[in-house]
Amino acid sequence: xxxxxxxxxxxxxxxxxxxxxxxxxxxxxxxxxxxxxxxxxxxxxxxxxxxxxxxxxxxxxxxxxxxxxxxxxxxxxxxxxxxxxxxxxxxxxxxxxxxxxxxxxxxxxxxxxxxxxxxxxxxxxxxxxxxxxxxxxxxxxxxxxxxxxxxxxxxxxxxxxxxxxxxxxxxxxxxxxxxxxxxxxxx
Numbered sequence: 001x002x003x004x005x006x007x008x009x010x011x012x013x014x015x016x017x018x019x020x021x022x023x024x025x026x027x028x029x030x031x032x033x034x035x036x037x038x039x040x041x042x043x044x045x046x047x048x049x050x051x052x053x054x055x056x057x058x059x060x061x062x063x064x065x066x067x068x069x070x071x072x073x074x075x076x077x078x079x080x081x082x083x084x085x086x087x088x089x090x091x092x093x094x095x096x097x098x099x100x101x102x103x104x105x106x107x108x109x110x111x112x113x114x115x116x117x118x119x120x121x122x123x124x125x126x127x128x129x130x131x132x133x134x135x136x137x138x139x140x141x142x143x144x145x146x147x148x149x150x151x152x153x154x155x156x157x158x159x160x161x162x163x164x165x166x167x168x169x170x171x172x173x174x175x176x177x178x179x180x181x182x183x184x185x186x187x
Contacts (some may be wrong), residue, residue: 002033002036002037002040002041003033003034003036003037003051004051004052005037005041005050005051005110005111006049006050006051006052006111006184007111007112007113007180007183007184008111008112008160008177008180008181008184009180009181009182009183009184009185010052010111010184012049012052012053012054013049013050013111013155013158013160014158015049015054015158016054016156016157016158017047017048017049017054017055017056017057017155017156017157017158018054018055018056019055019056019092020055020056020057020091020092020130023091023130023132023133023134027055027057027091027132028132030048030051030053030057031057031059031089031091031132033051034046034048034051034057034058034059035059035061035087035089037051038059038061038087038110039061041110042064043110044060044061044062044064044065044144044148045058045059045060045061045062045148045149045151045152046058046059046110046152047152047155047156048156049155049156049158050110050111050155056091056092056093056156057089057090057091057156058089058090058093058149058152058153058155058156059087059088059089059090059152060086060087060088060090060145060148060149060152061086061087061088062082062086062143062144062145062148063082063083063086065144066082066144069105069143069144070143070144071141071142071143071144071145071146072141072142072143072145073085073139073140073141073142073145074139074140074141075137075138075139075140080139082145085139088145089131089132090127090129090130090149090152090153091129091130091131091132092129092130093127093128093129093149093152093153093156094127094128094129094153095125095126095127095149095150095153096125096126096128097122097124097125098122098124098125098126098140099122099123099124101122101123101124102120102121102122102123103120103121103122103123103146103147104118104119104120105118105119105121105147106118106119107119107147107151107161108161109151109160109161111160112160112161112162112176112177112180113180114176115162115173115176115177117161117162117165117169117172117173118169119147119161119164119165120164121146121147121150121164122146122150123142123146124140124141124142124146125140125141125146125149125150126138126139126140127139127140127141127146127149162177
């Protein structure tokens with residue numbers, strides 16, 4: 001079942017998410033519904049905030065875009081196939097940038113439709129998280145997987161990709177953002 005998305009202007013998108021203390025049936029069900037919602041909207045990531053829940057949970061699947069926007073991942077220094085870890089469920093994730101190299105690439109957001117912009121982010125990151133079975137895991141990522149993880153963890157901290165834009169770049173999208181905000185306030 002697909003969940004209802006919330007859009008730019010909804011207050012939950014600006015709240016820092018609560019730590020998940022217990023990975024119980026409601027959390028597992030929510031993660032599964034979020035994965036389905038992400039697929040239904042053709043996204044490559046979705047944070048719980050985007051379905052109205054301010055908790056530290058996100059899902060990612062970059063496979064549909066991997067041909068045009070490659071990703072790499074490693075566990076304990078060994079390469080791992082992206083297919084083996086997706087869809088990726090991140091519970092209480094933490095992002096640690098690795099090195100000084102950055103990547104300037106296009107981003108969009110299911111909660112901010114019609115807006116895409118290039119965002120500069122670290123090129124390689126370490127992602128620490130808990131899986132649905134409660135295991136504490138750590139992977140390193142580059143490419144779209146790294147970008148998607150940073151984007152979703154930003155959501156969990158009440159940060160949107162448009163917050164990374166220069167004032168001039170953000171101004172280009174101001175009309176769409178105001179329209180979304182007004183629509184959200186009417187609900």
